Amino acid sequence: MQGLRAEQVLIADWITEGSRVLDLGCGDGQLLAALQAQKGVTGYGIEIDPDNIVSCIKRGVNVIHSDLDAGLSEFDANSFDFVIMTQTIQAMRFPHRLIDEMLRIGRESIVTFPNMGHWKCRLQFLHGKMPVTRHLPNTWYDTANIHMCTLSDFEDLCAEKHLQVLERAPVDSQHRAVPGMRLWPNLLAEIAVYRIKRRG
Amino acid sequence: MPVSFPMPEAKHADSVGLVFPQVRHFDEPLTLDCGVTLPSYELCFETYGELNAARDNAVLICHALSGDAHAAGYHDEENSKPGWWDNCIGPGKPIDTDRFFVVCSNNLGGCGGSSGPLSLKPGSDKRYGPDFPIVTVHDWVASQARLADELGITQWAAAMGGSLGAMQVLQWSIDFPARVRHALVIAAAPRLSTQNIAFNEVARQAIRSDPDFHEGHYVEHGVMPERGLRLARMVGHITYLSDDVLHAKFGRELRDGKINFNFGVEFQIESYLRYQGEAFVSRFDANTYLLMTKSLDYFDPAAEFGDSLTAALAGCQARFLVVSFSSDWRFSPKRSREIVRALLDNDLDVSYVDIESELGHDSFLLPIPQYHKLLRAYFDRIATSA
Numbered sequence: 001m002q003g004l005r006a007e008q009v010l011i012a013d014w015i016t017e018g019s020r021v022l023d024l025g026c027g028d029g030q031l032l033a034a035l036q037a038q039k040g041v042t043g044y045g046i047e048i049d050p051d052n053i054v055s056c057i058k059r060g061v062n063v064i065h066s067d068l069d070a071g072l073s074e075f076d077a078n079s080f081d082f083v084i085m086t087q088t089i090q091a092m093r094f095p096h097r098l099i100d101e102m103l104r105i106g107r108e109s110i111v112t113f114p115n116m117g118h119w120k121c122r123l124q125f126l127h128g129k130m131p132v133t134r135h136l137p138n139t140w141y142d143t144a145n146i147h148m149c150t151l152s153d154f155e156d157l158c159a160e161k162h163l164q165v166l167e168r169a170p171v172d173s174q175h176r177a178v179p180g181m182r183l184w185p186n187l188l189a190e191i192a193v194y195r196i197k198r199r200g
Numbered sequence: 201m202p203v204s205f206p207m208p209e210a211k212h213a214d215s216v217g218l219v220f221p222q223v224r225h226f227d228e229p230l231t232l233d234c235g236v237t238l239p240s241y242e243l244c245f246e247t248y249g250e251l252n253a254a255r256d257n258a259v260l261i262c263h264a265l266s267g268d269a270h271a272a273g274y275h276d277e278e279n280s281k282p283g284w285w286d287n288c289i290g291p292g293k294p295i296d297t298d299r300f301f302v303v304c305s306n307n308l309g310g311c312g313g314s315s316g317p318l319s320l321k322p323g324s325d326k327r328y329g330p331d332f333p334i335v336t337v338h339d340w341v342a343s344q345a346r347l348a349d350e351l352g353i354t355q356w357a358a359a360m361g362g363s364l365g366a367m368q369v370l371q372w373s374i375d376f377p378a379r380v381r382h383a384l385v386i387a388a389a390p391r392l393s394t395q396n397i398a399f400n401e402v403a404r405q406a407i408r409s410d411p412d413f414h415e416g417h418y419v420e421h422g423v424m425p426e427r428g429l430r431l432a433r434m435v436g437h438i439t440y441l442s443d444d445v446l447h448a449k450f451g452r453e454l455r456d457g458k459i460n461f462n463f464g465v466e467f468q469i470e471s472y473l474r475y476q477g478e479a480f481v482s483r484f485d486a487n488t489y490l491l492m493t494k495s496l497d498y499f500d501p502a503a504e505f506g507d508s509l510t511a512a513l514a515g516c517q518a519r520f521l522v523v524s525f526s527s528d529w530r531f532s533p534k535r536s537r538e539i540v541r542a543l544l545d546n547d548l549d550v551s552y553v554d555i556e557s558e559l560g561h562d563s564f565l566l567p568i569p570q571y572h573k574l575l576r577a578y579f580d581r582i583a584t585s586a
Contacts, residue, residue, distance in 0.1 A: 020547075044544070050570050053553055057521075057577040060585060064540065065553045074541045 004034055006175030010193055011084060011110050014167065015039055019081035022046070022105060024068055024098075025088035029056030036061070043080060046072075069093045072101045080106040087191075089113050091144040096157060103198050108166065112193045115170070117150030117186040134173060135190055151186040154194065162199045169193040215282065216248040216290050216297050219273035221313055226346055233498075236333035239322050243347050244313025245269045245305035248289060249297035251352070257583075258353040259295060260344070261285065261304040262361030262368040265436070265492050266484060268312025271304040272297075287567040294575035299583045300357065307368075308343045309335040309491040317487035318419070330416025330487055337364075337371045337499045345376060357582055359518075360384035362564035363531065364492070367499045370539070373518040374501055382582055383518040384575075387528055387564040389535035390509050390542070391500040396530065399439055400493040403432035407486045416487050429486045430477030437476045442527035442560035509542035519549035521578050523571070525563035526556050551578075 004012065008031045015021060018040045023032050026045025029052075035041040044062040047053050056063035064074075069092060083106030089095045090113050102109040114135045115121075121131035130140040138145065149157075151170060158165055170189030172178050181188050223244050231237045246269045251258060261271050263284070272289035274280050289295045289302055306312035309332055317332040348356070359369045359380050366388030373383045389396070407413060410428030414421050438446075450468040465471045505511035520543055524536035533554045543550040555571045557563040563571070 042547070044550075050553075050556070050574075053551075054570075054573055054577045057551060057574060057581060060581055062549050063551045063553075064544075074537065074544055076545065079547075 004030060007086065007112055007171070007191060007193060008034070010169055010171070010175060011086070011112070012039065014110060014195055015041060015082055017041075020079070022075065022080045022083045024072075024083065024085040024102070026052075026056065026061070026063065028052050029059045029061035029063060031084070031086070032056075032061045033059040068098060072098075072105060075105045077104050078107065082106055082108050082110060084110045086110075086112045087114065090147050090149070092147060095147050095149075096161070099157070099161065099163075099196075103163065103196070108195060108197045110193070110195050111154075112191060113149065113154070114145075115151055115186065115189045115192045116148040117152060118190050119187050120190075122187075133190075151189060151192050154192065158194075158196060163196045164199045165194060165196055167193075167195040214290050214292050215286065216273035218277065219246050219248065219270070219275065219283070221246050221269055221275075223313060224347055224350055226343070228346070230339070230343060230346075232333050232339045233336040234334050238308075238315070238333070241308060241315040241343060242313075242319070243305045243308070243315075243343060244310075245303060245347060246271065246273075246283075247304075247351075248272050248302040249300050251301040255352055256355065257300050257357050258348075258351070258355075259300045259302045260348070260356045260359040260369075260372070261289070261295075261302060262340075262359065262365035262372075263304065263307065264361070264363040264365045265496065266433075266480070266489075267306075267365070268310060269304050269306040269314075270312070272302070285565065287565075288572065288575065294572050295360070295579055296583070300579070303347075303351065303353075305344055305347055307335070307340045307492075309488060309495070311485035311488040316485070317416070317491070318485055327419055328487075329419060332487065332491065334491060334494050334498075336495050337368050338375065340368055340495070341371045341375050344372075345379070348379070355379050355381055358382040358384060358579070360386070362386040363388065363561065364496055364499075367496075370513075371499075371501060373516045373520075374512060377515050377517040380518040382521065382578075383516075384521045384523070384578070385536070385539060386523045387525055387531050387536075387561055388522070388539065389531040390502060390538050392497055393535075397497050399435060400497055403435050404490055404493055406431035406435070407490060410486075413486065416490075418486065424481065425486045426481045429481050429484065429489060430474075432489055433477045433480040433484075434473045437473060439530045440560055440562045442529065442558060444527060445558050445560055448558070509538065510545040513539075513542045513548070514546050516543070516546065516548055520551070521574075522550060522552045523564070523574070524552075524554045525559070525561070525571075526554055527558050528561045528563060530561040 021041045021043035023045040026047050032045050046064050046066045053063050083102040092098050120133050124131040170185035171191050173190045221244050223242050225242050227240050229237050229239050270283045271285045272283040291298050306314040309316045311318050317328050359372050361369045366385040369383050369385050373380045407425050407428035410425035412423040413425040453468040501512040502509040522536050522540050524533035540552040557568050
């Protein structure tokens with residue numbers, strides 16, 4: 001998977017050949033374009049930024065201009081194999097409702113988010129500050145990230161919603177699993193990548 | 201087909217230049233939705249660019265309510281009013297005539313050179329006038345398909361239109377799924393709302409109640425229902441623009457700077473509407489206006505499929521680009537999303553974009569940067585993935 005961000009390579013590995021994919025907040029369409037070309041997937045991206053939408057069009061990616069906070073009622077239940085959302089959930093007004101929507105529409109969902117439990121964040125909290133890191137470069141008063149969580153928080157939500165975590169990839173900023181990651185994922189992961197589905 | 205050549209002036213460098221309308225006569229009878237059979241008919245059309253050897257670079261442009269075949273370029277060097285979509289069609293423009301062969305025809309029932317109320321009845325020296333049968337969007341597609349046959353175009357690389365033209369594009373992709381590779385549906389609705397029909401009826405009544413209408417036989421009486429047509433256009437024009445843009449353009453500005461306590465033109469908006477009405481009367485036929493608003497009202501592809509737009513679009517093969525404009529209240533973004541939803545239900549290839557614009561329904565004709573950037577990207581993709 002050339003030209004993809006490391007996180008996207010990870011996701012692409014999880015996507016099965018020829019599946020139907022909905023990519024929420026698909027950005028410039030790079031992931032979908034790669035999945036179309038290399039895994040024969042079909043589907044759509046959803047994006048709100050006009051310039052990103054034009055980039056998707058240039059890549060030949062189907063893109064629907066939409067505000068995720070307004071819901072996904074245009075999509076029928078179980079109409080996709082995978083619903084993906086990369087680094088977007090923390091900017092949503094109601095992340096928990098969106099996860100419900102994702103798993104209504106898709107058989108499985110793949111969610112990635114920056115981990116607020118990373119030791120660098122915790123250190124800044126210890127100093128009485130809201131964390132500002134390479135992955136979270138914005139100040140508290142000027143950020144789209146209004147619903148930050150940790151791996152542990154996310155898994156609590158999954159438990160509460162009776163969702164099954166099929167796969168979890170806690171990775172560092174280079175999307176590697178650094179030594180100790182297995183033991184202390186919530187401390188060492190900068191990015192969390194989850195594959196989830198409804199139980200039963 | 202040497203139908204266009206560049207104008208000498210540098211200001212027209214990105215124009216298709218001088219263009220000439222052509223007329224094609226069709227002798228094979230055409231039975232219309234209303235049950236009437238036209239024994240023969242003519243379509244007036246213009247083309248820009250060259251059809252390539254593979255005949256796969258043809259783009260069909262469908263005009264809106266008051267449009268005609270003159271989409272781009274100029275008819276003469278003196279009177280240099282360009283075609284109605286000239287900002288979009290030409291060398292290096294979003295629809296690049298260096299790459300695409302563009303065809304635009306005047307719809308049946310029109311007054312821009314195709315058979316319509318102003319035409320003579322076949323084998324007679326009398327004009328059709330009000331006797332021209334009511335045509336539907338479906339009829340237009342059927343008549344245009346024969347033009348495509350004549351031009352040797354089995355499949356359009358793209359069919360594109362705004363407003364009523366977009367409905368025609370939708371109808372094309374339903375009626376001839378294999379003949380439309382890309383469908384660009386801009387500022388459209390899957391059918392008119394009650395409010396839309398209401399506005400059309402006001403326009404029709406304005407025309408029909410004009411004492412000069414003479415039940416549609418005004419030409420024989422040597423008059424035109426000008427007052428009615430002017431009013432119809434004024435009402436229409438209000439719906440094409442947003443409240444915001446009217447306010448920004450005219451506000452409550454008074455022409456004389458003060459209130460005169462009479463019924464003359466006082467507010468600038470009044471002067472603007474009268475000007476629009478006047479300009480329209482000089483170029484449009486009242487009977488055609490009645491016909492066109494009727495075909496708008498009747499358009500409803502879902503009706504034949506148990507009111508399911510999803511079912512109506514199930515057979516489509518085109519890839520779709522649906523575009524709406526944020527301040528369009530005549531065919532609002534919500535209406536475009538109904539089309540998108542039905543396409544999604546069918547797992548068809550579709551992209552949808554709502555362009556931020558203050559300019560209302562008319563936006564689709566205007567060179568809004570984000571809009572043209574999108575069209576350019578889409579047509580680039582069509583050209584390179586053909």
